[in-house]
Amino acid sequence: MKRQPSPITHHPSTGGRLTDRLLNVRKRRALGWAALAYAGVVLAGALVGADITLRSKTRWVKGVFVPVGRRGNEVYLPAGSETLSRGPIGIVPLLPNKGHAVLGERQVVGTLVRRPVQEERGLLPNGALAWASTFVYNGTPAQLGVEFEDTAVSTPLGDMPAWHIPPSGDAPGRADAIVIVIHGHGGQRPQALRMLPALRRTGAASLFVTFRNAHGAPRSETGYLTLGDQEAEDVISALHWAQGAGYRRAVLYGFSMGGNIALSALRERHQPYPIPVTGVMLDCPALDWRATILSQGQRFGLPPFLARHVATFTQWVVTRRSGQDFDTVDQIRAAPNFNLPILMWHGTRDRTIPIAQADALAAARPDLIEYHRVEGGKHIRVWNINPKAYDAQLETFIGKVLPEVEG
Template sequence: MSTAAPASSVPASPGPPHRRRRRRARPLMSAVVTITALLCALVGGIGWYFAGVAIEVDHSAEYPLTIEDAGNGTVTLPREPGTERPGAWALVWKGGRALLGPVVGGNDEHVVRKVSPVEGALVKDAPAMIDHWMYDGDPKTALGLPFQDVTYPSEVGPMPAWLVPGTSDKGTWVIGVHGRNADKAETFRVMRTVHSLGMPMLSIAYRNDVGAPPSQDRRNHLGDKEWHDVVSAMGYARAHGATGVVLYGWSMGGAMAMTTLQRDPSFVRGVVLDSPVLDWSATLDKQGDARHLPAFMTGIAKRVLQWRIGIDLADFDMRRYAPHLRTPVLMFTTEDDATVANGPAFAFARKAPPGTVTHIPTPGDHTESWNVDPAAYERSLVAFLKRVG
């Protein structure tokens, strides 16, 4: 009988279970990679789309209201903040326009306002919108002001403009620069005031406007390219007798005016800003919040935008330029601006040398300072233009 101890048992190789786990791990890792790729594509796609919205050229009109009734010099509209506000407003529908008067009736659901038709007939159930530009057409048909259709040379071709003459071509001209995807009609509201002071006013179209030469890529560049058209307009004014200019910019037109001032200030006597974009990065953050985008996704969209049109958004933060400002600025901002971030404008006014920026906050939404109180707006504008003109 053998006395050797029995061989100790050796644990069975766990190889097959490991192989099974590896086989299970492969599809799991594949799923993780696929999901990650899909998420990256989704985030990148949303960033690409949001960036595209910011640089899209779009001149279409929207009519979110319905005319509920009209007659006897009144119009009935759905009651909402935009239809019941006091101030100066127009009502626009396809084929027509009217100036709205005071509220004279209504209930919780409807508002009745006096109305003065300007063009076309008010029709019940017609889609419509409230228009804070007020007028349409040209300076003669809209305001009864004499004007000339002129063109000024630019990098991309001859640009159309309206020239409302002053008492003399000599002296300081006002150059009106409308906002993104707007047109020259945005400048109508101040034309009478400028004309009453005897100052020539040149209201310009710029690249990608209706009736104007397009840029090569047919995209908005947030003022990075468009400001060159402002410089070209200044050259036209100088060639026709101007001894200086006041740049008057609405929204993105304000960004263009300030970029022009920053880079070519010698001929600029003053700047008027109405709801200006003074920091594109902050404004894009505001727009992202309005679309409920997470902050990181808005950040991706901004990086995509910078790559697509070759700009650095930091170059458009005018708070950095404010301490170096030497040219007088009149600036209007609105407390309920849903389009442009107002914080940079307030900071710009604080950082500028004392007395350089006259900042007038008003009620209203984007570029509506004139509409909520035309008389007060015009008093401030007259005082400023007399000082710098």
């Protein structure tokens, strides 16, 4: 009699529990690794963001290097972000000589951009390698044929380099007035030279200043920017310089972070001023640094939820490193305290400082602020969209806040 094989007994519940446990372990490990990777991305983004926020500076005015093709009064350039931009651009040949030209509005010709020569100093030869930029100038006021004085503003940290452009005589009744021009975060004084002809037509003098931790300026103890807070003290020192030079009235003119510096100088602790400040001009001002840091993450393609986390942690790192109080440089929050006329421009294509900040400030103080919302304007390049309109608005505003006086 043959033995019958024993029936095989299956225990599906035991095998299922083991498989479930393995899957759960794998899921937990995967989630753990994913969380660790996410935290690493947030940490790396925050550290980079904090370093840019606190230390950014450069000695070069932004532009591109391009070969120049020239036929008569027309220049042909390769198509690119700068050469395709709306409005005038500047061009400076590197070889064989150094000149400067202002080129007019673009016209695309195949793969090239054609622009007419509007102004030229020196020579812009065919075949030259040249710097081209929407900032138009990269040197000193001498690039415009304007006489100026290299000077320095004395501060507790040391001497801040500055350019002094004396009154032009076009409006003798403003020879006692001066416009303090303040560059932005990581910026340079030449970026505002586009506006110098209009400033000179007002008859007022100009003082193009630098501030602590900017390129060429003295370093603070930490070397960190304070986003407008302590830099305002350097503007107050510039007003002391102006007083010593015989000026009796001033207007502040700030670009990007320079706008925040100008508004920070309006705080009560800085008053009374060495000389009266009668108005403020703001070009694409940084008014809310929390919103600015968040927008930078979004600008570089981070998903909204990741950008928010990186921005929050960036602010925490900045505060831990430097003691930065973001409330002190929130100018939208400070708007009820402003008591001077303000002229403000901002461009709808500004990807550095969200235009919503300017919209909010203008809505908060329509009684004080003349706001020009420039369609198509990029960051601190709204002048390029319509130079004549911008210059006219600037000159009219200065005429209001710095009326001509006898003697």
